[in-house]
Each structure stands twice: as structure tokens, then as C-alpha cells.
Amino acid sequence: MRGVFHYRDGRLSAGPVALAEIAAAVGTPAFVYSADAIVARYRAMTGALAAEGLDATVCYAVKANPHLAVVSTLAREGAGADVVSEGELLRAQAAGIPGQRTVFAGVGKTEAEMAAGLEAGILQFNVESEVELRTLDRVARDKGLRAPVSLRINPDVDARTHAKITTGTSENKFGIDHAQAGAIARQAADLPGIDLTGLAVHIGSQLVDLAPYALAFEKLAQLFAELRTAGLPLQRLDLGGGIGISYRDEQPPEVADYARVAARAVRDLGVPVIFEPGRWMVGDAGVLLTRVVFVKQGVKKRFVIVDAAMNDLIRPTLYDAWHDILPLARPAPEAPSQPVDIVGPICESGDLFATDRALPPVRPGDLLAICSAGAYGATMASTYNSRLPAPEILVAGADWAVIKARPDHATLLAQESLPAWLAPEADQEEPLHAGSRAAS
Ligand SMILES: *Cc1c(COP(=O)(O)O)cnc(C)c1O
Numbered sequence: 001m002r003g004v005f006h007y008r009d010g011r012l013s014a015g016p017v018a019l020a021e022i023a024a025a026v027g028t029p030a031f032v033y034s035a036d037a038i039v040a041r042y043r044a045m046t047g048a049l050a051a052e053g054l055d056a057t058v059c060y061a062v063k064a065n066p067h068l069a070v071v072s073t074l075a076r077e078g079a080g081a082d083v084v085s086e087g088e089l090l091r092a093q094a095a096g097i098p099g100q101r102t103v104f105a106g107v108g109k110t111e112a113e114m115a116a117g118l119e120a121g122i123l124q125f126n127v128e129s130e131v132e133l134r135t136l137d138r139v140a141r142d143k144g145l146r147a148p149v150s151l152r153i154n155p156d157v158d159a160r161t162h163a164k165i166t167t168g169t170s171e172n173k174f175g176i177d178h179a180q181a182g183a184i185a186r187q188a189a190d191l192p193g194i195d196l197t198g199l200a201v202h203i204g205s206q207l208v209d210l211a212p213y214a215l216a217f218e219k220l221a222q223l224f225a226e227l228r229t230a231g232l233p234l235q236r237l238d239l240g241g242g243i244g245i246s247y248r249d250e251q252p253p254e255v256a257d258y259a260r261v262a263a264r265a266v267r268d269l270g271v272p273v274i275f276e277p278g279r280w281m282v283g284d285a286g287v288l289l290t291r292v293v294f295v296k297q298g299v300k301k302r303f304v305i306v307d308a309a310m311n312d313l314i315r316p317t318l319y320d321a322w323h324d325i326l327p328l329a330r331p332a333p334e335a336p337s338q339p340v341d342i343v344g345p346i347c348e349s350g351d352l353f354a355t356d357r358a359l360p361p362v363r364p365g366d367l368l369a370i371c372s373a374g375a376y377g378a379t380m381a382s383t384y385n386s387r388l389p390a391p392e393i394l395v396a397g398a399d400w401a402v403i404k405a406r407p408d409h410a411t412l413l414a415q416e417s418l419p420a421w422l423a424p425e426a427d428q429e430e431p432l433h434a435g436s437r438a439a440s
Pocket residue numbers: 061063064082105106202204205206240241242243276277278279280
């Protein structure tokens with residue numbers, strides 16, 4: 001998927017659209033996504049799964065990039081959704097994804113979220129504990145409904161990824177312990193508000209190795225076969241998401257190989273299979289555009305200070321993530337690269353995008369693209385330092401559109417209110433204890 005963004009006439013571009021053109025129009029920092037790249041990924045995955053003879057539904061993990069236009073792009077292709085909150089459920093619905101292609105995951109669903117899922121007629125809740133199962137049973141019975149449930153099993157497999165995004169070992173908060181699965185499945189089958197539908201697994205994110213997948217899928221398939229033989233009405237499997245992308249020099253699996261590993265483990269069961277990719281679908285399809293503010297020569301290091309910051313893209317700070325960084329104007333082949341730290345303006349040492357990175361010479365005003373920023377980028381952004389959220393742009397073919405504008409400071413300030421005693425018009429003589437007055 002390198003090649004989504006490529007130099008065309010010396011200018012880094014998405015298809016025929018030069019990114020500098022977008023930066024000139026909307027300013028920086030700004031996220032740019034390629035709809036064509038997202039669609040290509042979706043088709044590659046559904047194609048690979050179909051080629052393995054699987055009856056598969058690809059439920060895009062909305063949390064990776066929840067923008068309505070991104071989810072809508074996938075909805076038009078026929079994708080389902082994997083949601084982890086009521087907000088994501090509403091987004092999936094707004095994007096046109098039917099409840100019957102929506103999976104509700106998450107270790108801490110509230111009763112209100114359970115009710116919302118039931119009302120939306122979702123395909124299944126992936127339930128992660130006995131207490132959640134019993135709560136969902138009660139919420140469903142109160143509504144005179146039955147909640148379709150797949151049990152998320154923790155297979156105790158180390159995904160060998162970053163500690164903050166590994167989820168399938170017995171040390172993690174996720175899933176039902178493999179050893180308890182049988183007992184909880186029997187309970188689920190007996191609860192009047194629960195319709196036990198299957199088993200699910202998700203062992204982590206940014207997996208670049210197929211071996212943990214093979215192990216987890218085989219464990220799940222074996223458990224599925226055992227429970228089905230024992231008379232439990234299991235009808236489908238959910239194999240989760242997590243396929244990695246190449247941020248630096250990782251060699252993530254080819255989707256065809258991933259599909260083959262999944263098929264080998266579960267094909268003989270003859271049931272429909274759900275997949276929940278997030279990062280793989282959108283990560284490479286986005287860049288964060290930023291402009292060089294200053295180049296500062298320190299005692300030991302040279303710093304390229306840019307106008308994007310950790311509030312826009314927190315992955316380097318949070319996960320020690322490596323992102324490729326490319327000048328928008330192709331450097332001359334003979335341009336001497338030198339090691340620089342590429343940092344944001346925020347007053348935190350962690351506000352950085354790269355350390356000791358070989359970069360051709362840059363000057364203030366030059367534009368850079370921070371690559372592979374389409375997943376867990378804008379969605380994890382904050383307004384720390386009262387910085388304005390970066391706008392988002394979607395490119396499709398030769399067209400591009402602003403899909404989220406940069407708000408202005410007045411708009412952000414207007415979201416806050418003062419308590420009555422701080423309001424400029426507050427009557428200074430009124431004693432504070434005279435009762436609380438809502439700020440208007
Ligand atoms: C986060 C998550 C996903 C998506 O993970 P990616 O690494 O982005 O593919 C899928 N399923 C569940 C349950 C998740 O929590």
C-alpha cells in the first residue's frame with residue numbers, strides 16, 4: 001500500500017491530487033485520507049476470504065477511524081461494523097450499515113449501550129464476562145427481546161505486539177478465560193434473554209506474525225467444535241481484527257496468507273465467519289500533513305519543529321510508534337540526508353514524531369507528510385494546549401473534499417460555560433452560598 005501516496009511530477013500525491021494543493025487550501029496540520037486505498041483494501045480482504053471458500057462478513061472496526069465519510073465509504077462496499085460504544089453504533093447506522101451487519105464489542109458496555117444495541121437489532125454482542133452476560137440478559141428481558149451473544153474467548157496467546165495493544169493473554173482484561181468458556185456458554189444457552197450464537201476472539205492489534213493467529217484460531221475452532229458437540233447452538237465465529245501494517249520495515253502478512261490461516265482453522269466447521277479489521281483497512285490510507293515552523297540547531301541535536309503535535313497524532317508518544325516522514329516536494333536525489341528530531345511545539349518532551357531521523361535538508365515553511373496516519377490518528381486527537389483539531393480531507397479519484405473543517409477558537413470557547421459566580425454579569429454582591437445557579 002506504499003504507493004497510495006507517491007511522487008508525481010516531484011510532488012507527493014494521492015492519485016492525481018498533489019497534497020501540497022490540499023495544504024495550500026486548508027492549511028496545516030491536516031489529515032488526508034484516500035478513499036480509493038480504503039476501498040482497495042476492503043476488496044482485497046473480501047476477495048481473499050472468498051477465495052478460501054469462507055462465508056465471511058468483514059465488520060470494519062470503527063474505532064480505527066470513525067469519520068462518517070470513512071465509514072460510509074466502507075458501507076457502500078457492503079462492509080459491516082464492529083463498534084465499541086453507543087457513539088460508534090450511531091455512526092455505523094448514520095453511515096448506512098444495517099444492524100444485522102453490526103457487532104458490538106467491548107469489555108464495559110453500559111446498560112444504556114446494551115439497550116441501544118438491542119433496539120438497533122444488531123447481529124451480535126460479543127460478551128466478555130459472566131456479569132456482562134447476566135446484565136445483558138436482564139436488559140433484553142426488560143424489553144421483551146433476546147440478545148444475540150457470541151462469547152469472546154481469551155485464548156491466552158501472546159500476539160507479540162506492543163504491550164498496550166496486546167489483548168489475548170490471561171494477563172489482559174479482555175475475554176472469557178478458555179477454561180471457563182464451557183460453563184458460561186451453558187449458562188448463556190439457558191438464559192431466557194440470551195440467544196447464544198457463537199464464539200469470538202481478538203488477540204491484539206498491529207500483528208505482523210501469523211503464528212499467534214494460527215494458534216488462537218485453532219484453539220477457538222476446537223472449543224467451538226467441542227461445545228457444538230455438547231449440544232450448544234453455536235452458529236458462527238468471529239475471528240477479530242488486528243492485522244498489522246508496515247509503519248517502518250515490518251513485514252505484515254499478505255491478506256491472502258491471513259485468509260489461508262483463518263480458513264485452515266475454521267473452514268471445516270462450515271459456519272459463517274466475521275472479521276473485524278480496523279488499522280489494516282485505513283492506516284496506510286492516511287497521512288498527516290504538517291509544515292516546518294523552525295529548524296533549531298541544539299548543542300547535540302538538530303530539531304525540526306513542525307506545526308503538528310502529539311495532540312494531533314499521539315501514536316509516537318503513546319506506543320513509541322515509528323511513522324515514515326516524507327517531504328511533499330521530492331528531494332533531489334543527491335540531497336544529503338542528516339539526522340534530525342522532528343518535534344511538535346507542545347511543552348512536553350514526549351511531543352515528538354521522530355528521533356535521529358535521516359531527512360533531507362528542510363527549511364521553515366516546507367511541507368512534510370507523516371505517513372500511515374489513517375488509523376488511530378485523528379480519532380485519538382485532543383485539543384491539548386488549546387490547539388485546534390486538524391481538519392480531515394478525503395480524496396477519491398481526482399476529487400477531494402473537506403470532510404471535517406478546522407473549527408475556530410471562538411467555536412471551541414463557546415462549548416464552555418462559566419458558573420454564575422464567574423460570569424461577567426454576575427452580581428458581585430450576591431453571596432456565594434445563596435444557592436447554585438446554572439450558568440446560562
Ligand atoms: C480494536 C479492535 C479491533 C480492531 O483492531 P485493529 O488492530 O485496528 O484491526 C477489532 N476487534 C476488537 C474487539 C477490537 O477491540
